[in-house]
Amino acid sequence: MIGRLNHVAIVVPDIAAAANLYRTALGANVSDPVDMPEHGVTTVFVTLPNTKIELLQPLGEKSPVQAFLDRNPSGGMHHVCYEVEDILAARDHLKAEGARVLGDGEPKIGAHGKPVLFLHPKDFCGTLVEIEQA
Amino acid sequence: MIGRLNHVAIVVPDIAAAANLYRTALGANVSDPVDMPEHGVTTVFVTLPNTKIELLQPLGEKSPVQAFLDRNPSGGMHHVCYEVEDILAARDHLKAEGARVLGDGEPKIGAHGKPVLFLHPKDFCGTLVEIEQA
Numbered sequence: 001m002i003g004r005l006n007h008v009a010i011v012v013p014d015i016a017a018a019a020n021l022y023r024t025a026l027g028a029n030v031s032d033p034v035d036m037p038e039h040g041v042t043t044v045f046v047t048l049p050n051t052k053i054e055l056l057q058p059l060g061e062k063s064p065v066q067a068f069l070d071r072n073p074s075g076g077m078h079h080v081c082y083e084v085e086d087i088l089a090a091r092d093h094l095k096a097e098g099a100r101v102l103g104d105g106e107p108k109i110g111a112h113g114k115p116v117l118f119l120h121p122k123d124f125c126g127t128l129v130e131i132e133q134a
Numbered sequence: 135m136i137g138r139l140n141h142v143a144i145v146v147p148d149i150a151a152a153a154n155l156y157r158t159a160l161g162a163n164v165s166d167p168v169d170m171p172e173h174g175v176t177t178v179f180v181t182l183p184n185t186k187i188e189l190l191q192p193l194g195e196k197s198p199v200q201a202f203l204d205r206n207p208s209g210g211m212h213h214v215c216y217e218v219e220d221i222l223a224a225r226d227h228l229k230a231e232g233a234r235v236l237g238d239g240e241p242k243i244g245a246h247g248k249p250v251l252f253l254h255p256k257d258f259c260g261t262l263v264e265i266e267q268a
Contacts, residue, residue: 002182005185008211010260012259013259026136026228048136048216049137051185053139074256075261077142082182094159098159125147127209
């Protein structure tokens, strides 16, 4: 069912510093920061030959990644995102297998403009999993 | 400098259960478990179209991932591995940029039979980074 690894998301306390680190120390192709107020994050995309790393800094008072940063002040890996062909079919299969879908279970439009859902980390070995309709 | 994302490593408490979860709930292509006593882990490889997820369970008394599992009993994302063309050149560049290389700074032969180094998570936004000479 799952296809490509779309991205790994890393929450960071200072996105300018993180972008500089990936650009200079790791020598990667790094975008400018983009504020996404509707998602509560500022994002930098690190483009690798086969996938992306997304650096996320909380934006605004109700950022969905603020609690993670409070628990991990240095930052850390936040989630992985797997692509699926049909997000509703994927959701129904996952629910039938006993996985919990976060929120109301209906796909939302994610940061890439595509439908996404998040799966409960306790059902996936402590890893927050996003699925995105590719 | 960094090239492909070689893999994301996820430490799990029960590798048979984790393999079954990735095979059945996520419908992925999952290998049989492989014991790697020289690395202190049992590994399952989840092959995605563009990269790999490596599920790791501690093996033996001195497993390098046991402390992580003790802190995260449900498991969690442990590290990301980026490919580099020349690991010694990469190491020297990273050191010059102020990044700390773990251990004695000399590449070891990793689980894929290739030279690897690990970089201090405090220097990479709370993320343990492995570099592997591809």
